[in-house]
Amino acid sequence: MPRYEITIEKDACDGIFACLTRDPRFVEGEDDLATIDPGADPVYDCEGEVADTERQVVATFDDDRIDEARQAAAACPTDAIVVEEVGE
Numbered sequence: 001m002p003r004y005e006i007t008i009e010k011d012a013c014d015g016i017f018a019c020l021t022r023d024p025r026f027v028e029g030e031d032d033l034a035t036i037d038p039g040a041d042p043v044y045d046c047e048g049e050v051a052d053t054e055r056q057v058v059a060t061f062d063d064d065r066i067d068e069a070r071q072a073a074a075a076c077p078t079d080a081i082v083v084e085e086v087g088e
């Protein structure tokens with residue numbers, strides 16, 4: 001199973017929330033920008049680590065849902081989301 005990292009660059013995020021409809025782990029944060037909450041998915045139990053700082057959200061997952069994250073990244077009109085495999 002690929003281990004992968006999702007990064008949201010907060011400078012680039014416009015709070016349009018197209019990402020939320022592609023991957024339910026994306027949620028609206030307190031700063032009105034997108035963040036990631038592994039527990040927000042109503043259907044699947046999902047575990048991941050999230051570091052939410054002033055500039056970035058970086059979440060690491062170890063599951064088979066990289067395609068959903070990639071769809072969220074593709075839907076983002078400002079290219080604020082980067083999805084990268086980081087090894088097994």
Ligand code: SF4
Nearest residue numbers: 013014016017019076
């Ligand atoms: S789609 Fe992109 S710009 Fe919109 S909230 Fe998500 S990360 Fe931010």
